[in-house]
Amino acid sequence: MKDILTIIFRLTVACLLAGLVMGVAFIATNKAKKHNIHVNEQKVMLSLLGYSAKNPAPETVAMHEVYRYLVGEGEDLAMGYLLPLRDGSFSFVTIDLAGTFVAQAPVAITAEKATEAEERTLAIGAAIGAGKAIRYADQTIVVTNNGKRTAYLLPGRFPGFKTFISAILALDPNFSILGLEIMEHEEDPGLGGEIVQNYFKKQFKGKSLETVKKLEVVKTPLPDEYRKALEAEKNGLGAEEVAGIQEQYKDNDIYALTGATISSRSVTNGVKAMVKKFAYRLAILDRVLVEQHIATSF
Amino acid sequence: MATDKTNLQLVVNGILNENPIFRLVLSMCPAVGISTTVMNGFMLGIAVLFVQVCSSCTIALFKNVIHPRIRIPTYTLTIATWVTVIDMVLAAYLPEAYAKMGIFIKLIVAFAIITMRLEMFASKENINASFWDGIGMGLGFMLGMMALGFVRELLGMGTLLGYDVLGFKPMLFFVLPLAGFFCVGLMMAFFNYIEIVYKRAKRA
Numbered sequence: 361m362k363d364i365l366t367i368i369f370r371l372t373v374a375c376l377l378a379g380l381v382m383g384v385a386f387i388a389t390n391k392a393k394k395h396n397i398h399v400n401e402q403k404v405m406l407s408l409l410g411y412s413a414k415n416p417a418p419e420t421v422a423m424h425e426v427y428r429y430l431v432g433e434g435e436d437l438a439m440g441y442l443l444p445l446r447d448g449s450f451s452f453v454t455i456d457l458a459g460t461f462v463a464q465a466p467v468a469i470t471a472e473k474a475t476e477a478e479e480r481t482l483a484i485g486a487a488i489g490a491g492k493a494i495r496y497a498d499q500t501i502v503v504t505n506n507g508k509r510t511a512y513l514l515p516g517r518f519p520g521f522k523t524f525i526s527a528i529l530a531l532d533p534n535f536s537i538l539g540l541e542i543m544e545h546e547e548d549p550g551l552g553g554e555i556v557q558n559y560f561k562k563q564f565k566g567k568s569l570e571t572v573k574k575l576e577v578v579k580t581p582l583p584d585e586y587r588k589a590l591e592a593e594k595n596g597l598g599a600e601e602v603a604g605i606q607e608q609y610k611d612n613d614i615y616a617l618t619g620a621t622i623s624s625r626s627v628t629n630g631v632k633a634m635v636k637k638f639a640y641r642l643a644i645l646d647r648v649l650v651e652q653h654i655a656t657s658f
Numbered sequence: 659m660a661t662d663k664t665n666l667q668l669v670v671n672g673i674l675n676e677n678p679i680f681r682l683v684l685s686m687c688p689a690v691g692i693s694t695t696v697m698n699g700f701m702l703g704i705a706v707l708f709v710q711v712c713s714s715c716t717i718a719l720f721k722n723v724i725h726p727r728i729r730i731p732t733y734t735l736t737i738a739t740w741v742t743v744i745d746m747v748l749a750a751y752l753p754e755a756y757a758k759m760g761i762f763i764k765l766i767v768a769f770a771i772i773t774m775r776l777e778m779f780a781s782k783e784n785i786n787a788s789f790w791d792g793i794g795m796g797l798g799f800m801l802g803m804m805a806l807g808f809v810r811e812l813l814g815m816g817t818l819l820g821y822d823v824l825g826f827k828p829m830l831f832f833v834l835p836l837a838g839f840f841c842v843g844l845m846m847a848f849f850n851y852i853e854i855v856y857k858r859a860k861r862a
Contacts (some may be wrong), residue, residue, distance in 0.1 A: 367725055367727055367728050370723070370724070370725045370728060370732075371725075371732070378735050378738070381739050381743060382742050382743060382746075385742070385743040385747065386746055388750075389747055389749065389751070390746075391750075393746070393749045393750040396749070396750065400753065548691075549692060549694065549698055549761065550694040550695065550698070550833055618830075619833075619834070
């Protein structure tokens with residue numbers, strides 16, 4: 361009996377100590393980590409839009425973040441969008457699943473605070489009143505240049521081979537894919553991990569909504585000239601040549617990675633679902649915005 | 659019981675006499691799964707080195723207060739704590755290295771080599787000896803992984819450190835996990851053979 365007590369006591373102390381160490385490390389590093397992630401996301405988003413350190417985005421380019429929520433009231437479920445308005449304030453627009461406008465409520469929140477999930481949830485909760493449960497779904501970034509929409513950035517998550525893959529997808533106003541970047545994944549190194557390589561992820565570039573809807577994965581080997589075009593950064597192929605080859609393969613299916621068909625298929629299906637759902641939802645949202653004369657900033 | 663080896667001997671011991679991969683044959687899962695390229699081997703090796711040294715020192719420091727019946731859970735807890743701390747620190751301050759190493763670091767919690775070293779060495783020795791033993795084991799593991807990665811990358815993909823040296827892929831088979839076992843076995847035989855030759859030469 362005495363042994364049991366000592367064992368319990370020592371193990372508890374060990375766990376508490378370990379917890380303390382990890383807790384301190386977490387508090388000390390969390391801010392820097394979040395900052396890194398944010399900086400990295402910004403960098404990736406700009407590079408997907410074709411901007412880099414050498415070719416910085418002009419000042420007329422602006423990014424408008426739209427947050428989508430699921431709003432539940434009793435049995436009913438609806439979509440809620442937190443939209444930035446032209447005058448700098450925010451509004452929460454609720455649309456039911458059939459696509460009809462339900463309500464609009466001004467949200468008292470500043471642009472800086474809107475990026476923080478907790479602040480956002482609190483402010484929205486206060487705006488729409490009690491009795492409604494809201495759950496964060498996803499976010500979309502509408503990119504405008506001189507007030508005209510030039511692209512949509514969709515950060516998303518979809519199931520991979522073992523666990524979720526998070527990625528950012530860039531679409532042009534016609535929902536053709538501008539680019540895909542894998543942000544986080546735990547696929548097998550050397551096999552499924554190859555999804556981060558240009559010769560895989562760049563295959564999505566230029567695919568139109570119509571192509572994406574029917575997109576499949578084929579197990580034939582990647583043609584050499586296509587691979588060269590996809591890896592143009594590495595072998596210095598001319599921009600025109602690359603564009604020519606990409607045009608030629610534009611409507612083809614995705615060539616699977618050797619030994620990682622499941623990972624290839626997961627990414628393809630994930631992208632497919634993201635594009636299809638986004639195009640559908642945006643059409644509804646835009647129609648509602650026009651009908652209700654809501655002046656958003658994008 | 660204190661070891662009578664010098665610090666240098668402890669390090670060399672980890673690299674040669676008790677090499678974790680080719681002699682102790684421990685942590686075979688990562689050795690087989692990850693050692694597809696030299697760079698992967700190096701990354702995982704560095705991560706193991708850190709965790710091994712930190713855990714060894716911690717256990718050597720607290721060895722007198724660890725109840726002998728619950729030493730295994732305590733070791734696991736120690737390793738897991740260090741893995742988590744290193745994971746968080748890297749993510750915060752070295753995001754570029756973390757992007758490459760992140761996936762490997764989380765794997766380390768279950769490495770047999772670290773637990774085994776804590777049980778066999780750190781729980782009996784002082785901090786200084788444990789520190790150098792940890793360095794030796796970490797380096798031994800790293801060099802072993804890099805040697806495996808060298809063979810597998812060269813034969814499987816025809817590249818070294820990502821640079822194309824052969825221009826073609828001799829045997830794609832070597833990149834697959836299964837080939838890791840063949841590779842470990844063949845290299846073990848090779849090193850054993852060298853040892854026999856060396857001992858014979860010494861005797862003569």
